[in-house]
Amino acid sequence: xxxxxxxxxxxxxxxxxxxxxxxxxxxxxxxxxxxxxxxxxxxxxxxxxxxxxxxxxxxxxxxxxxxxxxxxxxxxxxxxxxxxxxxxxxxxxxxxxxxxxxxxxxxxxxxxxxxxxxxxxxxxxxxxxxxxxxxxxxxxxxxxxxxxxxxxxxxxxxxxxxxxxxxxxxxxxxxxxxxxxxxxxxxxxxxxxxxxxxxxxxxxxxxxxxxxxxxxxxxxxxxxxxxxxxxxxxxxxxxxxxxxxxxxxxxxxxxxxxxxxxxxxxxxxxxxxxxxxxxxxxxxxxxxxxxxxxxxxxxxxxxxxxxxxxxxxxxxxxxxxxxxxxxxxxxxxxxxxxxxxxxxxxxxxxxxxxxxxxxxxxxxxxxxxxxxxxxxxxxxxxxxxxxxxxxxxxxxxxxxxxxxxxxxxxxxxxxxxxxxxxxxxxxxxxxxxxxxxxxxxxxxxxxxxxxxxxxxxxxxxxxxxxxxxxxxxxxxxxxxxxxxxxxxxxxx
Amino acid sequence: xxxxxxxxxxxxxxxxxxxxxxxxxxxxxxxxxxxxxxxxxxxxxxxxxxxxxxxxxxxxxxxxxxxxxxxxxxxxxxxxxxxxxxxxxxxxxxxxxxxxxxxxxxxxxxxxxxxxxxxxxxxxxxxxxxxxxxxxxxxxxxxxxxxxxxxxxxxxxxxxxxxxxxxxxxxxxxxxxxxxxxxxxxxxxxxxxxxxxxxxxxxxxxxxxxxxxxxxxxxxxxxxxxxxxxxxxxxxxxx
Numbered sequence: 001x002x003x004x005x006x007x008x009x010x011x012x013x014x015x016x017x018x019x020x021x022x023x024x025x026x027x028x029x030x031x032x033x034x035x036x037x038x039x040x041x042x043x044x045x046x047x048x049x050x051x052x053x054x055x056x057x058x059x060x061x062x063x064x065x066x067x068x069x070x071x072x073x074x075x076x077x078x079x080x081x082x083x084x085x086x087x088x089x090x091x092x093x094x095x096x097x098x099x100x101x102x103x104x105x106x107x108x109x110x111x112x113x114x115x116x117x118x119x120x121x122x123x124x125x126x127x128x129x130x131x132x133x134x135x136x137x138x139x140x141x142x143x144x145x146x147x148x149x150x151x152x153x154x155x156x157x158x159x160x161x162x163x164x165x166x167x168x169x170x171x172x173x174x175x176x177x178x179x180x181x182x183x184x185x186x187x188x189x190x191x192x193x194x195x196x197x198x199x200x201x202x203x204x205x206x207x208x209x210x211x212x213x214x215x216x217x218x219x220x221x222x223x224x225x226x227x228x229x230x231x232x233x234x235x236x237x238x239x240x241x242x243x244x245x246x247x248x249x250x251x252x253x254x255x256x257x258x259x260x261x262x263x264x265x266x267x268x269x270x271x272x273x274x275x276x277x278x279x280x281x282x283x284x285x286x287x288x289x290x291x292x293x294x295x296x297x298x299x300x301x302x303x304x305x306x307x308x309x310x311x312x313x314x315x316x317x318x319x320x321x322x323x324x325x326x327x328x329x330x331x332x333x334x335x336x337x338x339x340x341x342x343x344x345x346x347x348x349x350x351x352x353x354x355x356x357x358x359x360x361x362x363x364x365x366x367x368x369x370x371x372x373x374x375x376x377x378x379x380x381x382x383x384x385x386x387x388x389x390x391x392x393x394x395x396x397x398x399x400x401x402x403x404x405x406x407x408x409x410x411x412x413x414x415x416x417x418x419x420x421x422x423x424x425x426x427x428x429x430x431x432x433x434x435x436x437x438x439x440x441x442x443x444x445x446x447x448x449x450x451x452x453x454x455x456x457x458x459x460x461x462x463x464x465x466x467x468x469x470x471x472x473x474x475x476x477x478x479x480x481x482x483x484x485x486x487x488x489x490x491x492x
Numbered sequence: 493x494x495x496x497x498x499x500x501x502x503x504x505x506x507x508x509x510x511x512x513x514x515x516x517x518x519x520x521x522x523x524x525x526x527x528x529x530x531x532x533x534x535x536x537x538x539x540x541x542x543x544x545x546x547x548x549x550x551x552x553x554x555x556x557x558x559x560x561x562x563x564x565x566x567x568x569x570x571x572x573x574x575x576x577x578x579x580x581x582x583x584x585x586x587x588x589x590x591x592x593x594x595x596x597x598x599x600x601x602x603x604x605x606x607x608x609x610x611x612x613x614x615x616x617x618x619x620x621x622x623x624x625x626x627x628x629x630x631x632x633x634x635x636x637x638x639x640x641x642x643x644x645x646x647x648x649x650x651x652x653x654x655x656x657x658x659x660x661x662x663x664x665x666x667x668x669x670x671x672x673x674x675x676x677x678x679x680x681x682x683x684x685x686x687x688x689x690x691x692x693x694x695x696x697x698x699x700x701x702x703x704x705x706x707x708x709x710x711x712x713x714x715x716x717x718x719x720x721x722x723x724x725x726x727x728x729x730x731x
Contacts, residue, residue, distance in 0.1 A: 260592075261588065265581065268585070333576070333578045335541075335572070341562075341565045342565075410624050481543075481544065481545040484543055
């Protein structure tokens with residue numbers, strides 16, 4: 001009965017959830033990536049010989065397997081959903097919770113994330129691995145790959161659960177992992193590669209202990225994720241005490257009037273709701289931890305276009321992530337805004353101020369890193385501060401004021417939940433990011449001219465903030481009813 | 493405030509949600525909007541607050557087109573449902589925001605909120621609780637309080653008595669009666685509670701299937717008449 005219901009749910013989601021455009025885009029991407037994986041699997045030697053001429057394809061893969069799975073895990077973490085919400089409708093029925101959890105844990109394995117890697121590994125195993133070592137070693141090797149896929153699947157569920165219930169612990173783990181990876185990479189230790197090579201090399205030569213080690217790891221994450229889901233389900237429906245850290249507030253001067261209240265509300269919205277808060281943390285992480293990786297790679301940021309992207313995200317990451325869903329964040333209480341004496345231009349002004357301030361704060365957070373690792377890119381960082389505050393914010397607000405997709409902010413939890421996103425949000429990245437990147441590329445011969453032009457453009461746009469505010473307010477007034485209709489629709 | 497609806501029509505597919513050729517509310521009038529489920533009461537109120545665009549017709553407030561002029565918002569207090577609350581705020585933060593939209597200082601807000609202490613004793617409410625963590629009844633009280641404490645000229649409330657405990661219903665009724673007595677204040681209260689609505693409102697508009705069936709001044713027999721009307725009503729038509 002559960003299997004039939006889940007099959008129906010999946011089928012209907014496929015039929016109704018996405019528009020035609022998105023369905024075509026997704027189908028093309030799936031076919032293309034499947035083709036790439038199969039080609040890589042069957043003809044890996046043709047690629048590996050170019051990059052690692054003195055190493056066999058199996059050795060190349062063996063030493064990259066752990067890093068590969070970390071990368072796949074990251075993709076999984078961005079897109080794969082947990083079965084927790086699927087269980088909720090069945091909780092009131094006379095079904096054993098243990099059975100429900102075991103069913104949904106098992107059913108969650110039917111994910112594209114678990115099958116796609118096999119498109120590479122099976123042909124690779126047939127063509128290259130089978131030619132090396134004993135038969136038992138071949139079988140153990142492919143079993144180890146499968147174990148790692150399953151472990152990665154349940155580790156994702158476990159990590160998402162940790163993020164939901166103990167986000168502080170999650171961020172500690174994340175920071176620790178990034179720091180260790182950074183040290184391993186920059187200090188030239190290559191520990192991760194050595195472990196990977198040793199582990200899979202041993203398995204291929206028939207060492208059962210290494211396989212048992214992997215199997216134990218998989219067993220641990222399966223059990224831990226099941227226990228975590230069980231606890232999570234057990235707590236469903238119980239009234240939870242509000243998190244005291246979330247109710248911390250601050251006053252705004254009375255003279256600031258409605259504008260001050262709106263700015264405060266924007267900041268509280270960010271702090272008190274999980275999804276906006278995650279966007280804030282991700283932007284901060286990019287502008288600090290991730291930027292260290294990008295900047296410390298030495299001369300590889302020579303391409304002007306890549307440097308432009310770096311500048312765009314270093315101070316404009318928050319604008320690009322969070323800003324595009326502005327007004328969507330307000331969807332559940334938009335009637336509260338438009339029936340009160342809240343002029344649209346004040347609403348826009350508050351959002352513009354918050355976005356511009358975020359550029360300044362991220363700029364300051366990442367400036368020491370630029371100075372330390374790449375002082376030559378400091379002028380670029382300055383130029384993009386003005387460009388992001390002046391131009392990127394405006395482009396993003398143009399998108400945001402045309403957004404009528406509902407986001408149920410109180411329920412919209414977790415990392416990379418795409419509620420409220422539509423195809424136009426993905427496509428809008430082109431006019432937002434492409435112009436400065438192309439501009440920097442075209443003027444790569446005279447980077448100073450390019451940077452001064454971008455900064456100048458940003459500065460002029462900042463000076464015209466009042467005009468932009470009026471422009472967006474007019475748009476909001478015209479689109480008020482369509483936005484209200486979209487925001488009230490739960491099928492967005 | 494004088495409110496006028498002129499040739500208003502709102503249609504969803506084949507169904508007429510609202511069809512009001514002409515209707516008006518005079519300055520100082522207190523009107524009760526009654527009708528079965530699906531009669532069009534909420535559509536009526538949403539159009540009146542410019543939350544929904546009618547397919548035809550216009551709404552005017554003091555002679556000005558509602559959609560073109562936003563001055564009415566600074567004189568109107570309304571609460572239809574939870575979407576009128578900003579649920580990630582605490583009660584004081586939300587009330588402070590609403591007060592600011594009416595240009596009230598913190599002192600003025602505090603004084604005015606004191607007038608409603610019997611309805612929602614803020615001193616006894618957990619100030620750190622977010623609105624989304626409140627029960628349905630308490631959230632409704634906050635919404636109603638936000639609509640009323642700013643002393644608006646025009647009050648619009650949808651089902652204000654539903655989900656409130658009996659003492660709160662009685663206190664709210666007293667507050668509405670006393671506010672209705674103040675000159676120059678117009679009110680529209682939609683409710684299924686015929687007793688409360690006839691106690692508070694001097695005029696009753698009865699909607700059925702999107703059309704005004706009766707528009708009467710309150711009299712001694714109004715409550716009995718309405719009860720008779722709904723007792724004889726074919727409830728299946730409303731769904």
